[in-house]
Amino acid sequence: MRPTTPLHRPHPHESARLHVTGGALYVDELPEARNARIGLIVPAGVAHGRVVRIERSRAESAPGIDAVLLASDIPGEALIGPIAHDEPVLAGDEVRYAGQPIALIVGESLEACRDAAGLMRFEIEELPATLSIAAAIAEESFFGDPHIIRRGDVEAALESAQTRVEGELSTPAQDHFYLETQAALALPLEAGGWQIFSSSQNPTEVQQLVARTLGVGRHRVVCDVPRMGGAFGGKESQGALFACLAAIGAARIGRPVKLRLTRREDMAMTGPRHPFWSTYEAGFDRDGLIQAFKVATYADGGFSLDLSPAILSRALFHLDNSYYIPTLRFEGRICRTHKPSTTAFRGFGGPQGMAVIEDAINRFAERTGRDPTSVRVRNFYGEAPRDRAPYHQRIPEPRLSRIHSELSADAEVESRASEIAVFNAGSLHVKRALAFQPVKFGIAFTNRILNQAGALVHVYRDGTVQVNHGGTEMGQGLHTKMQVVCADELGIPLDNVRVMRTSTGKVPNTTPTAASSGSDLNGQAIADACAKLRARLGPVAAGMMGRACDEDLCFEGDRIATTDAERSVPFHEVAMQAWLERVSLSATGYYATPGISYDIEAGRGCPFFYFAYGGAFVEVALDGRTGRHRLLRVDILHDVGNSLVPSIDRGQIEGGFLQGVGWLTCEERIESPDGRVVTLGPSTYKIPAAGDAPRELRIRLLDRAGESRTIGGSKAVGEPPFMLALGVVTALRQAVAAFDGRTASEVELRLPATPESLLRAIETRAG
């Protein structure tokens, strides 16, 4: 590592000072929003219905109201969506989920708009609604064809297996609960131009869909993303609707319009993580090795396609988690229901897939009285032939065994396991348990096209630099990492590099900031731009030092130096000299991830660039009288390659893990029988609070973990740690079993493992 590089060192978040002083601006408070009119969305109240009549004249003439828009008022195309265009910006003839936007009111204040909303009248003829995966299967209400991955003769392998485990598993929905709700601001400019500010992970898609909705070319629309107050996938596709609504409102009145949802509106109108229902059969041999795994899984896609095919694919790609499966058949389908369209959420189907095989392993271990950790370790990917994923991609050098053995030592597993046994023997009402969870997560967009990125780097004559890249900042620290990459590439101080807010006017045709790939893709694009700049500045510097113009130079410590370090010139003097010599100080960069391909018909290919690994030991305490549980201690060893910024990566691991704990233990989205979400706020929908975090959390980044072919040898970190939380379920199952001490008996635990669910599990075993 070069002495002055900021790479691989801890740094505060680049906006940290703004965060702690209240100076960080989000869409709702941009100066451009000050004189904007306010938009209010009127949602439909039924899950499925035919719109007979909408009465808006009283609302239109209410005080302070500029306009009331319906589907028929959309100037361009009325349908949007990230893959298929099947989502109405406003419901037209048909309402397809409770909470679907049906009218947009624009006025001088939210108050005026709310008063006007009360003056609208709707006649909607209610129609039968499909409100569950079971109902969708019964009615054969699906999107597209099944996605099937197979290898070998799974039926024969199941027949001959020593132990055959059958089960079914429902994994729950999860609301993103980003602290900043969906928000957008649309400003009409001169000559038919538009400036959109959106809280979106995908400004290019916002640009595209706003242009489509307005019926103008994409060159008329610029979308900027200042920063987001959290996103987690919930703003990958679903921010676009609100930008389109703000835009049609602004187009109608010729003035800027701002939309910001209340928490309640956000939770009713936007879709959560896909609930999945899976049935499986798993065959194990006498050594506990998986011989066969047959899974049929169904995802609730909601009313529109959104990103469901890609999410289903990733679920199927992660049904193996960390384990080699010789024969298999995985089949997945997307159910079409009358619910908000389910969407991307950290892990993107991966958690739902992994949960299935973890459930199978837990049941096998419980039924046969084996140690679940040993079963997991024994089944790890390894040397050929145990190195082929279900889709036939080779898993090179899996780091799973190394992670398990190092983490076992770190976490003092042996001594703690005996302590726990002693504790449980002497404790009637509280039982403790310790469980291990490995994770292997494929990195890349499984859709080849999305694996590309652009950057635009400007050097100014004083040697300071602006970086533009296609990624968005949602709190994950991407801009901090990109600042560090740029400073390293040009050998200049971090303070001299400013990361600009994301804009489609600076870097066009970008990919969403998703799939944990933000720093992988944009980091490479920035490095490419910086390499061009070095190639232009090198000869200038060489000339200033009286050296040959093709001499190799070193960019380091805010200077450009000869490799023998005999001569050097300050970076800013070279920048000025380059300008004087009419050498361009601005460069674009581009990157496309090599080698990604997948044939969905054959269920074969290389959908991933590399794999990220991690492991966790989780200790829980469960009170058998109340079902309350605590995370006593969590040890995590995670593979982030050579971390670009270790402090940022640790934050991702901590936060991802606890979000996974929320999904699996306390976040319960409840719907009424007629399909309306009733848990529309934090008082009823419980995300983890400070007291729910592990009492003791020890995180270590795997050392000697550099990855070839990636920026700075780093690996993606956004999603993989989320799935480490599956270890909490294994630990809770063991704690449930500890109350009766019966071995060779399975635990029936519904997810999320709330106190109620845990009490039920304890009582079910007691009979």
Add this chain to the structure above:
Amino acid sequence: MNFDATNRWVGCFTQPADAKQMKHHVIRITVNGDRHTLAVAPHWTLVEVLREHLRLTGTKHGCGTGDCGACTVLLDGRSVNSCLTLAVEVDGREITTIEGIASSGGELHPVQDAFIAHGATQCGFCTPGMVVSSVQLLATNSRPEEQEIRHALGGNLCRCTGYTKIVEAIAAAATQGEEAEG
């Protein structure tokens, strides 16, 4: 079945009908040391007045029901949810928002320094409320135990960090404050 779809949803709005006709009240408040005289409707909340009228946008709209803590401010030195506080109720009182936590010269409060140094912010949206709650905690308990810190943050939700670094930051700020006194 025909029915009024809107009314089912308008029920969730807390606003009384014809709110505009309601009488405004003049209040005098001190915010971050500055005095303001404002005419407010009886249903206006403190967070709305801070954000929309005084342009102090560091205080965030979170849930609107007092459960997430993104709107936390100090009212006469005690932390309150400004989304549950009516503006008419704070007449004559002193309010400190996140913008008033650092000194007027821009010197950060130890809690703010510690949040930066410990990586306790990610998206930053819960941070103003977290910082305000932490400042109040340390004002009343200069050396809190870890469990006391977690308890004090019970009303502040964060979706990004997992809380660990926030708790560490507050503990570090407390230690630093003690050293400064000693």
